[in-house]
Every structure is written in C-alpha cells, then in structure tokens.
Amino acid sequence: MITATVETRENYLTHEYGVKSWLLTQDHKRIALLYLVAISFFFFLGGIFATVIRLELLTPPGDLVSAQTYNKLFTLHGVIMVFLFLIPSIPATLGNFLVPMMIGCKDLAFPKLNLLSWYIFIVGGVFVLYAMLVGGVDTGWTFYVPFSTSYANTYVIMTALGIFIAGFSSILTGLNFIVTIHRMRAPGLTWFRLPLFIWSMYATSIIQVLGTPVIAVTLLLVALERGFHLGIFDPALGGDPVLFQHLFWFYSHPAVYIMVLPGMGVISEIVSVYSRKKVFGYKFVAFSSVAIAILSFLVWGHHMFVSSQSVYASMVFSFLSFLVAVPSAIKVFNWTATLYKGSISYDTPMLYAFGFIGLFTIGGLTGTFLATLGFDVHVTDTYFVVAHFHYIMVGGTMMAYLGALHYWWPKMTGRMYPELWARLSALVIFLGFNLTFFPQFIMGYMGMPRRYHAYPEEFQVYHVLSTAGASVLAVGYLIPAVYLIWSLRYGKLAPDNPWNATGLEWQTTSPPPPENFDITPVVNHEAYDYSILEEMKVG
Amino acid sequence: MANHTLALRHQFDNIEQQKDASTFGMWVFLVTEILFFGGMFCCYTVYRSMYPSAFGHASNHLGLILGAVSTAVLICSSFTMACAVNSAATGAKDALVAFLWVTILFAAAFLVIEMSEWRMLYKEGLMPGFNFTYRDIDPAHVQLFFCMYFAMTGLHASHVTIGIGLLMVMAFRASRGTFTPQYYTPIEISGLYWHFVDLVWIFLFPLYYLIARHLQ
Numbered sequence: 001m002i003t004a005t006v007e008t009r010e011n012y013l014t015h016e017y018g019v020k021s022w023l024l025t026q027d028h029k030r031i032a033l034l035y036l037v038a039i040s041f042f043f044f045l046g047g048i049f050a051t052v053i054r055l056e057l058l059t060p061p062g063d064l065v066s067a068q069t070y071n072k073l074f075t076l077h078g079v080i081m082v083f084l085f086l087i088p089s090i091p092a093t094l095g096n097f098l099v100p101m102m103i104g105c106k107d108l109a110f111p112k113l114n115l116l117s118w119y120i121f122i123v124g125g126v127f128v129l130y131a132m133l134v135g136g137v138d139t140g141w142t143f144y145v146p147f148s149t150s151y152a153n154t155y156v157i158m159t160a161l162g163i164f165i166a167g168f169s170s171i172l173t174g175l176n177f178i179v180t181i182h183r184m185r186a187p188g189l190t191w192f193r194l195p196l197f198i199w200s201m202y203a204t205s206i207i208q209v210l211g212t213p214v215i216a217v218t219l220l221l222v223a224l225e226r227g228f229h230l231g232i233f234d235p236a237l238g239g240d241p242v243l244f245q246h247l248f249w250f251y252s253h254p255a256v257y258i259m260v261l262p263g264m265g266v267i268s269e270i271v272s273v274y275s276r277k278k279v280f281g282y283k284f285v286a287f288s289s290v291a292i293a294i295l296s297f298l299v300w301g302h303h304m305f306v307s308s309q310s311v312y313a314s315m316v317f318s319f320l321s322f323l324v325a326v327p328s329a330i331k332v333f334n335w336t337a338t339l340y341k342g343s344i345s346y347d348t349p350m351l352y353a354f355g356f357i358g359l360f361t362i363g364g365l366t367g368t369f370l371a372t373l374g375f376d377v378h379v380t381d382t383y384f385v386v387a388h389f390h391y392i393m394v395g396g397t398m399m400a401y402l403g404a405l406h407y408w409w410p411k412m413t414g415r416m417y418p419e420l421w422a423r424l425s426a427l428v429i430f431l432g433f434n435l436t437f438f439p440q441f442i443m444g445y446m447g448m449p450r451r452y453h454a455y456p457e458e459f460q461v462y463h464v465l466s467t468a469g470a471s472v473l474a475v476g477y478l479i480p481a482v483y484l485i486w487s488l489r490y491g492k493l494a495p496d497n498p499w500n501a502t503g504l505e506w507q508t509t510s511p512p513p514p515e516n517f518d519i520t521p522v523v524n525h526e527a528y529d530y531s532i533l534e535e536m537k538v539g
Numbered sequence: 540m541a542n543h544t545l546a547l548r549h550q551f552d553n554i555e556q557q558k559d560a561s562t563f564g565m566w567v568f569l570v571t572e573i574l575f576f577g578g579m580f581c582c583y584t585v586y587r588s589m590y591p592s593a594f595g596h597a598s599n600h601l602g603l604i605l606g607a608v609s610t611a612v613l614i615c616s617s618f619t620m621a622c623a624v625n626s627a628a629t630g631a632k633d634a635l636v637a638f639l640w641v642t643i644l645f646a647a648a649f650l651v652i653e654m655s656e657w658r659m660l661y662k663e664g665l666m667p668g669f670n671f672t673y674r675d676i677d678p679a680h681v682q683l684f685f686c687m688y689f690a691m692t693g694l695h696a697s698h699v700t701i702g703i704g705l706l707m708v709m710a711f712r713a714s715r716g717t718f719t720p721q722y723y724t725p726i727e728i729s730g731l732y733w734h735f736v737d738l739v740w741i742f743l744f745p746l747y748y749l750i751a752r753h754l755q
Contacts, residue, residue, distance in 0.1 A: 100550075107550035109560040175567045183560040184550070209567060213575035221582070221690065228668030230686040231679070232582065238679040239686075243585055247578055515549070 011414065011511040026111035027514060032097035033412070034118050035088060040481075042084040042125065047474065049077035054436075054470040057463045062454035070453035071138035072154065076128075078141030083163050084125050086397055087255060090262035091208075092121070092173055094404050095201050097412060099177055101505035101512065102195050104186025104521040109179040117169040117176070124166025131158035140451065142252070145233040145244045149225040157226055160219040167212045167219075170258075174208030177201055186504065188523035195503050195527050196285055200265025203289035207254045207261075207296060215251035218244065242307055249300035257296040260360070260392055261289055263400030264331055267353050270403055271335045273501045274350040275342025278528040281334045288327035295324050305376045314373055321371035328364050332357060347499075348422035352403030355430045359395030363388060366441065381451075384444030387437045395433055402429070402480065410494030414511040415487045421479060429476035435469025500533055546722045558724045565728040569735050572698075576739055579691050583746065586683055593680030595754030598747060600665055601688075602656055606748040609652040610740065616645030617737040624730045627723035632716060635726070639710040642733065646703050653696055660685070688747055695743060698736045705729050 012029045022030060053073050056064040065073065096114065100107055108114050131137055137159040139148040148156050181202050185194070221232050222244070231237025233244045272279045279285055301309055301317030309317075335357055344350070366388040370376050379385060409417050440448075443462035448455060455463070497506040502525075508517050525532050551557040587594050623638035657666070664672030666689065667682050675681075709729050712718070718726055 105550065109550065110564060111548075111550060171571050175564060175571070178567050179560050179564045183556060183563060209571050210574055213571045214578045217575050217578035217694075220694075221579075224690060230667050230690075231682055232686050232690070236679075238586075238590065238683045240585065240589070243582060247581070250578075520552075 012514045015514050028096050028108050032093050035092040039085050042080050046080040049073050054467040058467045060457045067453050072136035075137050086259040089401050104504045105184040106515045108176045110176050117172040121169035124162045127162030131155035145241045157223045160223050164216050164219045167216045170208050171212045174205035177205040186521050196268035197265035199286040200261045200289045203293035204261045206293045207258050211251040211254040218247040249303045253300040254296040259397045263397045266400040266404040267356050270349045270353040271338050272528045273499050275339050275344045277342040280337035285334050288330045291327040306380050318373050349403040349407035351426040352399045356399040363391030382444035383440040383448045386450050387440035390437045410498045411510050415491030416494050417487045421483045425479035432469050432472030432476045436466050439465040561724045565731045583687050590680040593677040594684050595751030597681040597684035601748050605656045609649050610744045612645050612649045613737050613740050616642045620730050620733045627726040630720040636714045643706050702736050
C-alpha cells in the first residue's frame, strides 16, 4: 500500500535526469552517490593489488613478481585503500547522505563546497592513478624519508601531490559537517537528542579539520625536498628524518580514528534499532567519540618506539595510548549492554554490527599489546602489526561500512536488497576475514616481517591460510557488489521506514524528495525512543 | 529587500542563520590554516632549538629594512580591510570599493618587496636548490635556515596571492552593488581571511628577521 505512493512521488533520483544533472548537482544525496561510485572503484582497485600480494606470498620464494614490483603493489594497496577508500568511505558517502537528513535540514551548509570536495577528491585520485600508470611508487604508504626524498626512483612527488589534493577534500567535508551540525539542526533537536551517528561524524570532522592540514604540509615539504633537495629532512644537510615521522604520524594516527569513528556511529544506530532499545548510556557513548578524537592527537609517538625517540617520550606515549582503550571500551560495553534483554533480530546490518564488535575488540586489544613498549619492540614491522590494523580497518571500518550500506540502502535507492544473499555474504566475509588475518598475528609474533616478498619456509602454512582466506573474502565482497547493483532494478520497492527506526531520515519517503522533508520536522523526543513509533501508530 | 531575499540560499531558514554559518565556516577554515602553517612552524622551532647559532647567524643575511617595511605595509592593509568591512556594514558603497582596492594595492606592494628580498638572496647565493654558494660558518645549517625561510614565506606569499584574487572578486561584486548593510557576509569573511594572512606574517617577521641577530 505504501509502494503505490512511492512510485508516483517525485524524489531526488527522478526529479532531474542526465549526466549534467549529476555532475553539477549540489544535492548532498546525489553527491553522496557520486562518492559511492568513486570509492567503490578505488576499493576494487586496491583489492586487486591485495590479491596479487596474497598470490605472491603463497610460496616462499619471490616467484610471481619481482621485489621492486612487490614494493609498488603494497604501496599502491596502502595509498589507495587508506587515502582514497577508507578515509572518505563512511563520512563522504553515508555522512554526506545522512547528516542533513538526520538533523532535519534541506542540505549541508555549503552545497557548492560539497560538490567542489568531490571534484578535488577526483583530481587527487587521478594524480595517484597517473603515478600508478606511468610507473608506480614504492615507498610504502608512509613515505618515510630519506628513502622517499633521496633514494626512491619512482613517482613519489606525483603520488604525494595526489594525497595532498585529496586531503583538501577531506578538510572541506569536515568543515561542512561541523558548520551544518552546529548551525542547522531542526527545531527541538538539541545536542543530546542527536543520533549517535551525528556525534561520531562530528568527532571525525574535528580530526579531519585539525589533522589533515599537517599531513598536507608534510607531504608538501617532502615534494619540495625531493624536487630541490633542500635538506629539510636530510641528515647530510642537517635535517632530521625523525621529524618527518613525527609530522607524518601526527596526522596518520588520528587518521585511523577518521576511519573507525564513523563506523562506531553506524554500529550505535544499528545495535539500537535491531534490539529495539535505547542505546545504553547515550551520553557516555557520545562523549567517548569526542574523547577518542582528542586522545587521537596525543598518541602518535607509539609508531616511533624504535625510531630513536627518547625513552621518556616513549613511556608517555605508551601510557597515553592505553588511555584510548577507555573510551573504546565504553563503546563496546555500552553496545553489549544495549543488547541485554533487547528483542534482537538478526537482519544483515545486525550481522555486520556483531562482526564489527567482535573484530574491533580483537583489533583494539592487540592495539594495547602494541602500546606496550617491550612487546612492541618485538613485533615492530612484523605481520602482527599488519594483522592488528587490518582488524581495525577491514574488520572494523569495512564491516561497519557494509552494515551501513545495507541499513540505509532502502532509503538511498528506494529498493530492498535480497536478505538471504546479504546474510550469506556477511557470513562469508566474516569467515574469510578471520582466515585471512588471524594467521598473520601468529606469523608476525613468530617474526615474519611485513613488506617482504620472499620468506623462510616455516611461515608458508600461515601464508597459505591467509591467501585462502583472502580468496573467500574476495568472494564475500563480490556477492554484495552483484546483488546491490541487481537490486537497483529488481529489488523490492522499499517502504519509508523498513526497520521501524526513529531517526528523522526514516520519517520522510524512500528515496527522499529533493529537499529531504516536505515540512521542516520538529523534534520533541530523545534519540532511539521506540515508544514514539507506537504512539504514532495509535495516533 | 529584493536583493536580500535573492541572497538567501535554499538550505537556510533565514539570513541570520546563513550569515552565522558562513562566518563560522570561515573560522573553522582558519583553524585548518593554523594547523597547515603549524606543521612548518613546528619544523622551524625544532631546527632553531637544534642549531641556534647557525640560525642567528643566517638571519643577519635578511634585509631588516625590507622586512620592517613589508610588515608596516601589511599592517596598513589590515587597517584598510577593517575600514572596508565597516563601509560595507554602513552601506557606503564607494568607500567599500575604494578601501578594497587600497587593500589590494598594499598586498601587491608587500609581494613586490618580498620578491625583491628573494631576488637579493638569490644574488647573494643564499637560495637552496637554485643558487646556494654560501661556504662561511656552518653552511649546512645556514642552508636549513634558508630552506625553512623560503618554504614558509613562500607558503605565506601564496596565501597573499590568493587573498588578492579573493579581494578583487569582492571589489568587482561590490562595484556592481551586490552588498547591502543587510548582506555583506562575503566581505566580512574575506576580511577574516585577510587578517589571518596578516597575522601569520606578524609571527614570521620576528622569527626570521629579529631573533638573535647579534649572533654574527
């Protein structure tokens, strides 16, 4: 009965047609879809590099690709996945789509700037792709000097400029969100009535705005140093290479939280709606996002325990890194407490949320191992570190991203995804992920160094397991790619509020009209108050 | 009043909210700019504390008079910018246009002075990467001083150039009568940007030209 109205109604997808209406759009919902297309491309590109890496590591000798090619493969995998997929993933697609809808306004504060951000992102991406096509880059995504400035014989400047440019897209998106969340909330929507996704997007934006300029200026200095050999980071000329590492990690550690905080916001939404309960300890969960954002700027030194940093500095950084566990644990415990005595349903987004909570916990706890000075020295630059951050970035962020994509898919496209296939792929991804990365903890602990294309035979069993897992994982990612595209044409038409959720985005039609709401909503209840829905039905 | 409603973009409820959002947006942008320059100020601080005598010695090669004059010019430009914002608020259109052009003129004068300083350093063989022939006391760390000097003043000069472009757009829009006492937010936020660019120089000048000049 609802579907009939959906078909006849004008919505943001149908009110204009043509390539021009998309490429010049200022509608945050369309820009979100532009980002979705772009980052999906980069995800599968980065995935191809990962596939070749895993195939090379199937056997101990370096037989599939040369060492030089291998270096380029892991560099491009890292650069593309970090800067062109994970950082824009949830903020630029779902954040762009949802922030104005969740706070009940017509668009972001600066729609033109939003479109400009997308173009800046694309230009940055084109620089990286160009560097890749003409010969690649082999410094690792960390661009450590003096290798990147003096010795690397690849396209460092081109890649660094690509990241520099893409960084401005991230800054401008963060700026847009901060202003929008501060100034454009619907009447009655106080800070403590905001959905927790908004809180986490706000915390993420703070990091984007404060951290990204520092990596931008650092990469600018690297490019200058490489182009003119100035000596800023060259010890032969009095410069200090460790200073580069300080500047690099001052951004790149907080960047990890740019990647995972939005995921945490997604999980808060999903856990609440599929257990039909308010999020336990709302204010604690909200403030823990802000706490993570603040602490993220105080822990960068834990990447430099073996880089000639003073031992006292290392002790302080070690202690501060442990502190991050506190707000992270608050979130995990509060999600669990939300589940307690909830009426839980196991729809696809909830399966991803369970995956996130479990894998993030493992990733987070191994993070505290790495914050421990003695243990870190033992596993620095081994697969233990690789496994740790993949548990956070793939097990955490990627799970949340897919969960969010499924959860809001009906709202974004007006179509339902096929539930059975979706549950199956969530399961395949969970199994494939663990099979890929859990063996890496073990071989890392045993001493398998990262970034090597050949290795001693005793590690082969773990590498074979890992490669097998990667194959399963690849299948797991391809299934949603197929059925989500399929659903655009053949999926069931989505009702306005398929999950009986309370957020403002569910109070409007699916897909939403061009200006989101016919009348500006007025909010007079807290977030996740499911009794409101009952009252609305009765009313 | 027609102008007034035309200037309200669809995503805002009213002109106050729009003005508020734009001004707040510019402040957030300036915070990112502080961090952007902050990375370089951080490098400067580290190297200055590592090699104080080389840095003190190197700063003697900078033209104190040129630096002082360019500082004065930039402070004047900030004053005329403030006058421009004030004219916009009171609806004095001709004064607004005039003050904007005077500000642009001061900004251009600043760039001319800065370029002559750069040219002088180039001739003296003090421009790393292009012409660095200095072989006196501690040349490696003197070179580091000039690396940081050119990187930071170069970044600042690029901001001045962007500022000139921005103010020219504002001057053209102002002469077409776009701005009214009800709607002059673009002038106000351009002013914020300009004062920020000025303020960065207020830090750069003493750090490069004044500190420890006695270390010959």
